[in-house]
Amino acid sequence: MPExxxxxxxxxxxxxxxxxxxxxxxxxxxxxxxxYLTPAxxxxxxxxxxxxxxxxxxxxxxxxxxxxxLEVHFRMTGDWEFSTPGDEAPRFERVRLETQEGAxxxxxxxxxxxxxxxxxxxxxxxxxxxPEPLTEHFTVESLQRALASxxxxxxxxxLDQRVVSGVGNIxxxxxxxxxxxxxNTIANTITKARLTRLRDAIREVLNAAGEARYYGTxxxxxxxxxxxxxxxxxxxxxxxxxxxxxxxxxxxxxxTYFCRRCQKA
DNA sequence: TGTGCCCTGGTA
DNA sequence: TACCAGGGCACA
Numbered sequence: 043m044p045e046x047x048x049x050x051x052x053x054x055x056x057x058x059x060x061x062x063x064x065x066x067x068x069x070x071x072x073x074x075x076x077x078y079l080t081p082a083x084x085x086x087x088x089x090x091x092x093x094x095x096x097x098x099x100x101x102x103x104x105x106x107x108x109x110x111x112l113e114v115h116f117r118m119t120g121d122w123e124f125s126t127p128g129d130e131a132p133r134f135e136r137v138r139l140e141t142q143e144g145a146x147x148x149x150x151x152x153x154x155x156x157x158x159x160x161x162x163x164x165x166x167x168x169x170x171x172x173p174e175p176l177t178e179h180f181t182v183e184s185l186q187r188a189l190a191s192x193x194x195x196x197x198x199x200x201l202d203q204r205v206v207s208g209v210g211n212i213x214x215x216x217x218x219x220x221x222x223x224x225x226n227t228i229a230n231t232i233t234k235a236r237l238t239r240l241r242d243a244i245r246e247v248l249n250a251a252g253e254a255r256y257y258g259t260x261x262x263x264x265x266x267x268x269x270x271x272x273x274x275x276x277x278x279x280x281x282x283x284x285x286x287x288x289x290x291x292x293x294x295x296x297x298t299y300f301c302r303r304c305q306k307a
Numbered sequence: 308t309g310t311g312c313c314c315t316g317g318t319a
Numbered sequence: 320t321a322c323c324a325g326g327g328c329a330c331a
Contacts, residue, residue, distance in 0.1 A: 043325070074314065100326080117326050119316085134316090153314050155326070169327095194308060201326080211325065295310065296325060 046208030109163030
C-alpha cells in the first residue's frame with residue numbers, strides 16, 4: 043500500500059526517468075482510468091515537456107511546460123514501471139506515457155482505483171492538506187489544533203489528510219503502537235505529552251519506511267516491507283514489546299491492529 | 308461522524 | 320467461489 047515514503051520514492055524514480063522529456067504518446071488502457079483521463083486530456087498532453095515533478099501528501103504532480111498539471115494518485119495498488127519501446131507491456135498497465143527521448147512510463151494498478159488526471163493551466167487546486175509529517179511544520183501544536191474538535195477515535199482521524207498528510211492505514215496502526223496509544227482513544231482527549239509521543243512516532247515510522255525503501259527493500263527480497271511491520275497484519279501474534287496477542291478491530295471500514303495491553307486508552 | 312462505493316487480484 | 324483488502328469521496 044503506497045503511503046508517503048513509497049509515493050516519495052515513486053516521484054523520485056519518475057523524475058529520474060522523464061524530467062525534461064517531451065511526451066509523444068499517451069495511452070489509456072482501462073475504462074476506470076479513462077474516467078479521469080479523457081481523450082481531450084490525452085491530446086493536450088502530447089507534445090508537452092515535463093518541467094517539474096513534486097509530491098504533496100500521497101499526490102504526485104507532473105508540471106508541464108504549458109502550465110498544465112498531470113495529477114497522479116496511486117490509491118491502493120498503483121505504481122510506476124519503467125521500460126523502453128519494444129519491451130513487453132507490464133501486467134496491469136493502465137496508462138502508458140512515451141517520450142520523444144525514448145522513455146516509457148507505465149502506470150500499473152491491479153485494482154484500478156488509482157487516479158491519473160490532467161488539469162488545464164491554472165486549474166489545479168490542491169485539496170486541503172495538513173502539514174507534511176517529515177517537515178518542521180508538523181509540530182505538537184499543529185497536531186493539537188487539528189485534533190481539538192475531533193471527537194472520533196484517533197486511528198481513523200489520523201487517516202484524514204487534513205490532520206497530517208501522507209499517513210495511511212498501515213502506518214497509522216504502526217505509529218499508534220510505537221506511541222503506546224489505544225486506537226479507540228477519542229482524538230481530542232489525548233494529552234499534549236502523548237501527542238508529542240504520537241508526533242515522534244509518526245516521524246519514526248515514516249522515516250524507517252523511507253530508509254528501508256531506499257536502502258534495503260528493493261535489493262533484498264528477504265527484507266520485505268511486511269517484515270518491518272510491528273503490529274499491522276499481525277492479528278493473534280505476540281506483541282513484540284509485551285508478548286500479548288495483537289488484536290484486530292475494524293474502524294471506519296478499515297482494519298486496525300493494536301496491542302490491548304501496552305496501548306492504553 | 309460513519310458507511311458504502313469504486314475496483315479486481317489474491318486467498319481461504 | 321465468495322470474500323477481503325483500502326484511499327478518497329459522496330452521501331446519510
